Amino acid sequence: MYSNSLIELDRAHLVHPVTSYRSHERAGVRVLRSARGATVTDASGHTMIDGFAGLWCVNAGYGHDSIVEAAARQMRELPYATGYFGLGSEPAIRLAAELAERAPGDLNHVYFTLGGSDAVDSTIRFIRYYHHAQGRPQKDQFISVAQGYHGSSTVGAGLTALPAFHAGFGVPFDWQHKIPSHYAYRNPAGTEPAAIIAASVAALRAKVEQLGADRVAAFYVEPIQGSGGVLVPPPGWMKAMRDVCHELDILFVADEVITGFGRTGPLFACSDEDIVPDLMTTAKGLTSGYVPMGAVFLSDRVYETIADGAGASAVGHGYTYSAHPVSAAVGLEVLRLYENGLLENGRKAGERLMAGLRGLGDHPLVGDVRGRGMLAAIELVVDKERKTPLPAASDPARRIFDRAWDNGLIIRAFGNGVLGYAPPLCCTEAEIDAIVERTRMTLDETLEDPDVRAALA
Numbered sequence: 001m002y003s004n005s006l007i008e009l010d011r012a013h014l015v016h017p018v019t020s021y022r023s024h025e026r027a028g029v030r031v032l033r034s035a036r037g038a039t040v041t042d043a044s045g046h047t048m049i050d051g052f053a054g055l056w057c058v059n060a061g062y063g064h065d066s067i068v069e070a071a072a073r074q075m076r077e078l079p080y081a082t083g084y085f086g087l088g089s090e091p092a093i094r095l096a097a098e099l100a101e102r103a104p105g106d107l108n109h110v111y112f113t114l115g116g117s118d119a120v121d122s123t124i125r126f127i128r129y130y131h132h133a134q135g136r137p138q139k140d141q142f143i144s145v146a147q148g149y150h151g152s153s154t155v156g157a158g159l160t161a162l163p164a165f166h167a168g169f170g171v172p173f174d175w176q177h178k179i180p181s182h183y184a185y186r187n188p189a190g191t192e193p194a195a196i197i198a199a200s201v202a203a204l205r206a207k208v209e210q211l212g213a214d215r216v217a218a219f220y221v222e223p224i225q226g227s228g229g230v231l232v233p234p235p236g237w238m239k240a241m242r243d244v245c246h247e248l249d250i251l252f253v254a255d256e257v258i259t260g261f262g263r264t265g266p267l268f269a270c271s272d273e274d275i276v277p278d279l280m281t282t283a284k285g286l287t288s289g290y291v292p293m294g295a296v297f298l299s300d301r302v303y304e305t306i307a308d309g310a311g312a313s314a315v316g317h318g319y320t321y322s323a324h325p326v327s328a329a330v331g332l333e334v335l336r337l338y339e340n341g342l343l344e345n346g347r348k349a350g351e352r353l354m355a356g357l358r359g360l361g362d363h364p365l366v367g368d369v370r371g372r373g374m375l376a377a378i379e380l381v382v383d384k385e386r387k388t389p390l391p392a393a394s395d396p397a398r399r400i401f402d403r404a405w406d407n408g409l410i411i412r413a414f415g416n417g418v419l420g421y422a423p424p425l426c427c428t429e430a431e432i433d434a435i436v437e438r439t440r441m442t443l444d445e446t447l448e449d450p451d452v453r454a455a456l457a
Contacts, residue, residue, distance in 0.1 A: 006031050007031070011025050018164065035062035038050055039431075047408065049409055050424065053423060058424055059285035059289075059342075059346075059425050064333075068290075070329045070330055070332070071329060074328075081324075081325050082320070083322050084318060091326075091328035094332060095328040103297050106299050106301075107280055109300070112322045112323040114322075116282075116284065117294075119281040119282070120156040121153050121155050123253055127218045129306050134309070138214060139214065141175050141211045142177065143208070144160075144161060144220040145178065145179055145182075146179065154171070158173050159220055161178050179200065179207050182237055183229075196233075196234050197237050204244050208250065213249065219252055219253065223272070224259055224269065226420075227258075229420070231370070232371060235273070251278040254275065256270065258422075261288075262285065262343045262373075262374070264373040265343075266343075277299075279296060282295045286331055287334055290330050290334070293328070342426060349432050350372075352433075354369075356433065357369045357421070357439070360378065365380045365382070366378055374423055378418070379419075423435060
């Protein structure tokens, strides 16, 4: 009765993100009841390994009592403090300092948000203010990368380059532009890193020339494209794009909402290539998803330009819950856990995950295995030579997700037949091995589907 009543209440009242409302009404909600470590349990008692860490965010894993205690202690002492009126709280001040100390280069200034989408929105406002402060309001064109994801807010969704976030919403805006993705598995330039990098550099230069270098404000990129299918650029790609931006006086924005906080190994993925962006966004792993929080990191140059431009006037950008003390207290404790063993465990687990998934490469449906650390994907095909995707009629997103769920595994099943993985950093060797084995079971069962077998033939 408990579960059924919740299903009906959900069907009648709760609007879910990024879903077909009618399909969800027919299928009904799956109610999650509890979680510990890398394991979640639904209302029926079915237990699964969460191979996607919620929404690539529960990096530390579920059920850390010390995180709960940090939040409860802060709630008892000071449950809210505004950052307006020159006020603040100790947890927020300390978290900003700790993050700035660990961030790449001179990213010494931190503006807290509620999550990744409003962090991206904040960068757009900061960047516009930066250029206005320099007397260059005409620099108002923004470039991002096809298949990238930069949130689903009204403005961020325009930088996002995935059709579902555009259809019916009137975005992107005419000042938001795209260049092709580095997508190595399906890149017209081929699979060689040098060729992919050269093609991307040429595409960025061509887009800037088309728009006018004096018009382009910023270039946005994820170190690894997450929602586009976990697309990993070749080594040197990020640095090459950053160098072009600096040469052309374009701000370089690294969106680390997914890749930050140990997801690819280091605390920030930019560290993999010693990249120092002009601005950087984070969220998700910042609090391990326990409470909402995001952050924008500003370089000294960007911050000082904005500050000098405003002078004695207020910079008119703010959120009620920016620098929320409870979220900051959680962030401090999560950061402590990362550095007291979780980052190291995540590195080892990530190596085991990638080795295990690559071991599935001989499966008839596996076309590509890619990833870095605890962020990975398998791309399914029915013809390895031609790289033919699974037939859309097979509904791979729903069918494979359901099958993995029944096999005790939560993964991200994209509509184009890509399976995404982002397990908690706390995973044991046995849990990583179970993720791989349950994936193989799911693939074997999918191989028996009549429509998939017909496409293989």
